[in-house]
Amino acid sequence: MANEHLALDATHDPQRLSWVESANSADTEFPIQNLPFGRFRAGAQEPWRIGVAIGNQVLDLQAAGLLDHGDMNRLMAAGPQTRRRLRQALSQGLTAGAPQAATWHDALLAMDSVELGLPCRIGDYTDFYVGIHHATAVGRLFRPDNPLLPNYRWVPIGYHGRASTVLASGTPFHRPRGQVKPAGDAPPALAPSSRLDLELELGIFIGTPNALGEPVPLAEAEDHVFGLALFNDWSARDFQAWEYQPLGPFLAKNFASTVSPWIVTLDALAPFRRAFERPAGDPQPLPYLDSAANQASGAFDIALEVVLQTATMRAAGQAGETISRSNYADAAYWTLAQLVTHHSVNGCALAAGDLLGTGTLSGPQPEQAGSLLELTGGGQRQIALANGEQRRFLEDGDAIALRGRCERAGFRSIGFGTCVATVLPARPL
Amino acid sequence: MANEHLALDATHDPQRLSWVESANSADTEFPIQNLPFGRFRAGAQEPWRIGVAIGNQVLDLQAAGLLDHGDMNRLMAAGPQTRRRLRQALSQGLTAGAPQAATWHDALLAMDSVELGLPCRIGDYTDFYVGIHHATAVGRLFRPDNPLLPNYRWVPIGYHGRASTVLASGTPFHRPRGQVKPAGDAPPALAPSSRLDLELELGIFIGTPNALGEPVPLAEAEDHVFGLALFNDWSARDFQAWEYQPLGPFLAKNFASTVSPWIVTLDALAPFRRAFERPAGDPQPLPYLDSAANQASGAFDIALEVVLQTATMRAAGQAGETISRSNYADAAYWTLAQLVTHHSVNGCALAAGDLLGTGTLSGPQPEQAGSLLELTGGGQRQIALANGEQRRFLEDGDAIALRGRCERAGFRSIGFGTCVATVLPARPL
Numbered sequence: 099m100a101n102e103h104l105a106l107d108a109t110h111d112p113q114r115l116s117w118v119e120s121a122n123s124a125d126t127e128f129p130i131q132n133l134p135f136g137r138f139r140a141g142a143q144e145p146w147r148i149g150v151a152i153g154n155q156v157l158d159l160q161a162a163g164l165l166d167h168g169d170m171n172r173l174m175a176a177g178p179q180t181r182r183r184l185r186q187a188l189s190q191g192l193t194a195g196a197p198q199a200a201t202w203h204d205a206l207l208a209m210d211s212v213e214l215g216l217p218c219r220i221g222d223y224t225d226f227y228v229g230i231h232h233a234t235a236v237g238r239l240f241r242p243d244n245p246l247l248p249n250y251r252w253v254p255i256g257y258h259g260r261a262s263t264v265l266a267s268g269t270p271f272h273r274p275r276g277q278v279k280p281a282g283d284a285p286p287a288l289a290p291s292s293r294l295d296l297e298l299e300l301g302i303f304i305g306t307p308n309a310l311g312e313p314v315p316l317a318e319a320e321d322h323v324f325g326l327a328l329f330n331d332w333s334a335r336d337f338q339a340w341e342y343q344p345l346g347p348f349l350a351k352n353f354a355s356t357v358s359p360w361i362v363t364l365d366a367l368a369p370f371r372r373a374f375e376r377p378a379g380d381p382q383p384l385p386y387l388d389s390a391a392n393q394a395s396g397a398f399d400i401a402l403e404v405v406l407q408t409a410t411m412r413a414a415g416q417a418g419e420t421i422s423r424s425n426y427a428d429a430a431y432w433t434l435a436q437l438v439t440h441h442s443v444n445g446c447a448l449a450a451g452d453l454l455g456t457g458t459l460s461g462p463q464p465e466q467a468g469s470l471l472e473l474t475g476g477g478q479r480q481i482a483l484a485n486g487e488q489r490r491f492l493e494d495g496d497a498i499a500l501r502g503r504c505e506r507a508g509f510r511s512i513g514f515g516t517c518v519a520t521v522l523p524a525r526p527l
Numbered sequence: 528m529a530n531e532h533l534a535l536d537a538t539h540d541p542q543r544l545s546w547v548e549s550a551n552s553a554d555t556e557f558p559i560q561n562l563p564f565g566r567f568r569a570g571a572q573e574p575w576r577i578g579v580a581i582g583n584q585v586l587d588l589q590a591a592g593l594l595d596h597g598d599m600n601r602l603m604a605a606g607p608q609t610r611r612r613l614r615q616a617l618s619q620g621l622t623a624g625a626p627q628a629a630t631w632h633d634a635l636l637a638m639d640s641v642e643l644g645l646p647c648r649i650g651d652y653t654d655f656y657v658g659i660h661h662a663t664a665v666g667r668l669f670r671p672d673n674p675l676l677p678n679y680r681w682v683p684i685g686y687h688g689r690a691s692t693v694l695a696s697g698t699p700f701h702r703p704r705g706q707v708k709p710a711g712d713a714p715p716a717l718a719p720s721s722r723l724d725l726e727l728e729l730g731i732f733i734g735t736p737n738a739l740g741e742p743v744p745l746a747e748a749e750d751h752v753f754g755l756a757l758f759n760d761w762s763a764r765d766f767q768a769w770e771y772q773p774l775g776p777f778l779a780k781n782f783a784s785t786v787s788p789w790i791v792t793l794d795a796l797a798p799f800r801r802a803f804e805r806p807a808g809d810p811q812p813l814p815y816l817d818s819a820a821n822q823a824s825g826a827f828d829i830a831l832e833v834v835l836q837t838a839t840m841r842a843a844g845q846a847g848e849t850i851s852r853s854n855y856a857d858a859a860y861w862t863l864a865q866l867v868t869h870h871s872v873n874g875c876a877l878a879a880g881d882l883l884g885t886g887t888l889s890g891p892q893p894e895q896a897g898s899l900l901e902l903t904g905g906g907q908r909q910i911a912l913a914n915g916e917q918r919r920f921l922e923d924g925d926a927i928a929l930r931g932r933c934e935r936a937g938f939r940s941i942g943f944g945t946c947v948a949t950v951l952p953a954r955p956l
Contacts, residue, residue, distance in 0.1 A: 222691050227774060237773075247772050252715050253706055257774040258687040258781065262651050262876050263739065272740045274873035277682055277813065286681050288815050288872065310692065310783075311701045311954060337873070343676050344666075345656060345686040346775020352687070353873040354739075384706065386717050443717065444703035444766070444782040445954075447691050525740060525874075 103178075103320045103364055104395055109133075109189040110369050112510040116192045117199040118206065120153030127503070127513025128152055133188050134325065134360035134515070137170055138212040146215055148173060151360050151515070152192055154209050161205035162198075164188070170218040174305040174324045175450035178364075181305065181324065185365050214268075214359035217327065218303065218451040220261045223355070224441060225299075225331060225455040227255040230431040232460035232468060239476045251380050254387070254432040254440045256454075259331070260352035264453060267328075267358050267517050273494060273524040274353035276337035290524035291334035293477060294492040297458040298404050298468030298500055300426060301329035301357050302434050304452040311445040316389050319435035320364060322448065326398075326434075328358035328500040328517035329455050335471055335491070357453070358500070358517035366512055370504040372397040372427045386443060387436045396433030400426040400514075401503050402459055404468065408487055409495025418499060419483055424461035424468060426502075494523040532607075532749045532793055533824055538562075538618040539798050541939040545621045546628040547635065549582025556932070556942025557582055562617050563754065563789035563944075566599055567641040575644055577602060580789050580944070581621055583638050590634035591627075593617070599647040603734040603753045604879035607793075610734065610753065614794050643697075643788035646756060647732065647880040649690045652784070653870060654728075654760060654884035656684040659860040661889035661897060668905045680809050683816070683861040683869045685883075688760070689781035693882060696757075696946050700783035702923060702953040705766035719953035720763035722906060723921040726887040727833050727897030727929055729855060730758035730786050731863050733881040740874040745818050748864035749793060751877065755827075755863075757787040757929040757946035758884050764900055764920070786882070787929070787946035795941055799933040801826040801856045815872060816865045825862030829855040829943075830932045831888055833897065837916055838924025847928060848912055853890030853897060855931075923952040 108114070109131065115122045116130040128134065128151040137146040138156050147168045149156035159165040164187060165173065173180070191198035227233055230250070237245035249255065265271065273294060279286040305324030308314050314322055331351060338350030374396035382388060402425060407418030432440075437454055458468040467473045470491050473481055480488040492498070502514035537543070538560065544551045545559040557563065557580040566575040567585050576597045578585035588594040593616060594602065602609070620627035656662055659679070666674035678684065694700065702723060708715040734753030737743050743751055760780060767779030803825035811817060831854060836847030861869075866883055887897040896902045899920050902910055909917035921927070931943035 222689055224689075224777075225774075249708070249715075249769055249772065252708075253770050255770070255774055256777050258689055258777070260651055260653075260687055260875065261690070262878050262881070265739075272874055275742070276873045279678070279681075285810065286678075286813065288813055310694075313704070334873070340678055341682050341684070342773070342775075343678065344771070344775075345654075345684055346771075346773075348653075348685050348687070349869070349873045349875065352875045381714065384715065384717055440778075444705050444763070444778040445701055446689065446778065446781045449691055452691075 104368060104371065106368055109185055109365070110509065112508065115194045116152060117194045117196065118152045118155055118192060120155060123153065126153050127515055129510050129512065130189060130192050131510040132362065132366050132512035133185055134362045134366065135170065136217045136359045136361065137215045139215065140207070140212055150188055151209065155206045156209050156212055157202065158205045158207065162202045171451040174218060174303065175307060177306045178321050181363060182365055185363065214266065216264065216266045216357060217359060217361050220264050220453045221449045221451050223259040223261040223264055223453045224256050225259045225457060226437055227457040228430040228432045229458045229460050229468065231429060231462050232458040232472065235460060235467060235472045252384065254437055256441065257346045259355065259455065263352050264355045264357055265519065267356055268519065269356070270520040270522050271354040272522045274334055275524060276334055276349045277340055278336045279340040286340060291336055292491065293335035294521060295333045295335050295470045296404065296492065296498045297331040297333055298402055298422065298424065299329040299331055299458060300400070300456045301327045302437065302454040302456065303327065303361050304448045304454070305450055307449045308442050308447060310447040313445060314438055314442045316387060316392060316435055316439045319438040322438050323364055323434055325361040325363040326367070327361050328502050328514050330356040330498060330500055330517055330519065331455055332356070356517055356519045358515050360515045362512065362514055367398050367504065369506055369509040370399045371395040372399050374433050383436070387439060392433055392435055396435055397427040397430065399504060399506065401505065402426060403501040405499040405501065407497045407499070408493065410487060411485060416485065418497065421481060422465065422467055422473060424459055424466040426459055428461050429459035430456060492521050494521055496521050533797060533800065535797055538614055538794070539938065541937065544623045545581060546623045546625065547581045547584050547621060549584060552582065555582050556944055558939050558941065559618060559621050560939040561791065561795050561941035562614055563791045563795065564599065565646045565788045565790065566644045568644065569636070569641055579617055580638065584635045585638050585641055586631065587634040587636065591631045600880040603647060603732065604736060606735045607750050610792060611794055614792065643695065645693065645695045645786060646788060646790045649693050649882045650878045650880050652688045652690040652693055652882045653685050654688045654886060655866055656886040657859040657861045658887045658889050658897065660858060660891050661887040661901065664889065664896060664901045681813065683866050685870065686775045688784065688884065692781050693784045693786055694948065696785055696787050697948065698785070699949040699951050701951045703763055703782040704953060705763055705778045706769055707765045708769040715769060720765055721920065722764035723950060724762045724764050724899045725833065725921065725927045726760040726762055727831055727851065727853065728758040728760055728887060729829070729885045730756045731866065731883040731885065732756065732790050733877045733883070734879055736878045737871050737876060739876040742874060743867055743871045745816060745821060745864055745868045748867040751867050752793055752863055754790040754792040755796070756790050757931050757943050759785040759927060759929055759946055759948065760884055761785070785946055785948045787944050789944045791941065791943055796827050796933065798935055798938040799828045800824040801828050803862050812865070816868060821862055821864055825864055826856040826859065828933060828935065830934065831855060832930040834928040834930065835918070836926045836928070837922065839916060840914060845914065847926065850910060851894065851896055851902060853888055853895040855888055857890050858888035859885060921950050923950055925950050
């Protein structure tokens with residue numbers, strides 16, 4: 099792990115204020131200490147442009163003269179030094195009193211006036227399974243006496259997902275159809291999923307690529323990460339149970355996954371690092387996945403939240419209801435550096451813009467679960483909502499929003515924005 | 528299944544000869560009846576261009592005035608009518624005596640003088656598991672009493688693979704490192720794979736895309752397929768056995784997959800269709816995967832071959848040795864139309880250039896297996912080669928070539944070219 103990833107500097111100074119007034123409000127997710135990158139456009143016919151969130155505004159990096167192109171994947175591939183120089187320039191130029199205010203003012207757009215898209219072109223998408231409490235809880239539903247498989251504490255389990263159906267936050271999707279197998283001898287049938295679920299994840303975006311055949315050592319792994327976003331890996335549990343043997347989930351997952359618009363960089367997350375500790379008695383990771391630096395600071399303290407807004411709530415003008423809270427640092431059994439190193443140890447080439455899902459980030463307590471499958475004990479129990487509604491799995495019209503926030507005494511709190519989508523009814527046949 | 532896919536026309540006339548003399552030789556894979564599409568370039572700094580194989584030549588479609596661009600994915604997306612019009616024009620213009628000879632002659636390049644690349648940009652890659660004899664044989668190694676899982680005869684089993692490591696034929700790759708778990712209580716260790724294997728597959732390239740949320744009905748599924756190529760899904764069996772539970776293969780597969788340079792269109796394959804029959808007593812497919820047309824002509828008679836050339840053979844100037852032969856029509860339990868329809872039934876969006884691997888196409892007899900895992904009974908037996916060498920799994924320096932050929936009385940035989948790559952030693956740490 100390169101030392102720069104740990105360095106705190108003036109960009110993290112909690113006293114620093116911006117000439118963009120909304121960035122100084124106590125409840126903004128995007129103060130001047132955050133500066134996440136995303137893509138926006140002013141209309142459906144316009145090209146995507148690179149922006150940085152600041153308060154309730156988006157700064158157009160090309161219009162501000164900070165970049166001479168609008169290609170996010172190119173910026174991601176340029177590596178951490180380029181990203182950090184840009185962060186320094188942004189932080190200085192956006193600081194209250196900076197002379198850039200006069201010219202950059204014209205490069206600001208109200209965030210609610212633009213379309214926020216996928217933050218980059220996603221070449222390949224991999225989903226990991228780092229949530230040990232999730233893996234244990236889900237494993238217990240299938241194998242009560244042996245919930246965690248023997249490889250779990252050795253191998254950062256992962257599998258490939260579908261890149262073409264990773265959707266920008268806000269894009270609704272139809273309840274999928276698929277094969278469902280009733281219990282007993284009854285044959286399967288094609289039906290809309292009746293066990294539609296969410297998965298609370300973080301998405302890790304690759305920046306610097308590695309060449310085919312050249313593994314990324316653990317000490318360099320974070321240099322290949324551009325940043326993190328919120329990620330919801332929607333899942334049809336009924337399809338999954340029937341199709342997943344022996345090659346893993348397929349149609350249960352690839353109808354839609356939702357990613358939030360803003361990539362929070364590892365630089366912005368530096369104050370929120372934590373030691374990464376394995377439970378006592380667990381095996382030490384193999385040497386290629388082990389280092390003192392990884393243990394000392396490989397985890398990130400990111401508070402996560404799942405908010406459900408039903409159609410009934412929406413019609414009544416009610417905000418959603420939080421149905422779960424967890425924290426990345428408590429949920430993950432492997433660090434993001436370990437994921438990058440493991441993914442490439444066989445020579446697999448990772449490209450700028452590739453997305454690695456963490457897997458469902460359930461906390462250690464049952465109510466901290468990041469999926470309805472866990473919260474309802476496999477659909478056995480209903481969740482009671484404050485307005486009297488109940489849920490086992492998602493109903494048509496339900497919207498799920500994921501939120502993420504980092505807080506630490508002596509530092510400015512930053513947030514991830516929102517990862518949201520609404521379930522539409524299955525299409526008529 | 529649209530009727531056009533069944534239509535035989537003048538492009539299939541076995542008497543038709545070309546003014547490109549090499550296309551008329553009895554042993555060419557690329558007579559005028561084939562006309563497969565691929566990408567080539569004259570140098571590493573040149574852009575990829577679209578070409579058609581004719582005898583031992585490549586016709587540059589832009590130089591011949593047949594296309595005004597060089598973007599294969601755009602051509603693929605344009606749909607079957609465009610592809611068929613192009614095939615008609617190519618067939619007429621390349622026919623002996625055609626006036627185009629005078630101008631197209633300058634658009635011909637010797638195939639051995641150009642670099643043949645990946646036939647298109649591959650967005651997403653899915654691997655299916657249609658080889659029922661393969662699934663049974665591999666299942667027997669793990670579950671002797673219950674080799675085929677209950678979902679196999681209902682669900683076209685598939686999973687997502689890695690697009691960024693699908694390599695052009697001829698690209699060598701290093702033996703991968705990964706976690707290997709010895710038997711018993713010994714912990715896993717990082718090591719070069721000692722059970723490196725090939726998988727004999729066909730690759731199905733998507734042409735016409737479908738929109739997110741809009742399934743492709745079985746009757747239209749073939750209209751979304753551009754054509755087929757040979758595909759080798761290299762596999763590290765030792766990694767696979769340890770990592771694949773519960774989410775499927777990952778690092779065991781994503782270090783390299785090799786695809787042949789020429790996409791043989793469904794139009795060229797029309798004479799080689801066959802009825803598609805399920806074994807007596809097997810369940811009828813669910814209605815969305817079932818049609819009279821699919822049964823009448825959904826299979827393709829493609830003879831397949833695996834050729835191994837060891838470093839010793841190469842040093843002695845010996846060609847490779849055929850270690851297995853099978854046939855797509857005998858190996859596959861699901862048609863390519865069924866794969867497209869199943870893949871999209873949940874609304875998953877397929878894009879032009881997406882690659883669907885069939886899965887390993889092992890024939891019904893043990894010696895027709897498409898992997899060393901099967902040919903050696905899980906590595907229990909050696910294969911004896913004619914020069915005295917033996918193999919359980921692949922050794923450094925081994926090259927594997929896949930071949931495919933279609934033959935039918937009354938028609939001109941066509942071939943798929945070669946899908947080849949050589950295993951390099953593991954990189955030093």
